[in-house]
Amino acid sequence: MAQDLDQSTASQREDVMPLLGIDHVEYYVGNARQAAYYYSKAF
Secondary structure, three states, X not given: OOOOOXXXXXXXXXXXXXXXXXXOOOOOOOOHHHHHHHHHHHO
């Protein structure tokens, strides 16, 4: 069963995380080594 995607609805979706003009993101963590490992594997 094929479903048609309405292009007007898809293009008007809100951005859930509108970051404009950001060149970095800081993470405040308790264990930096564990967090670095996690984020390098997760992304």
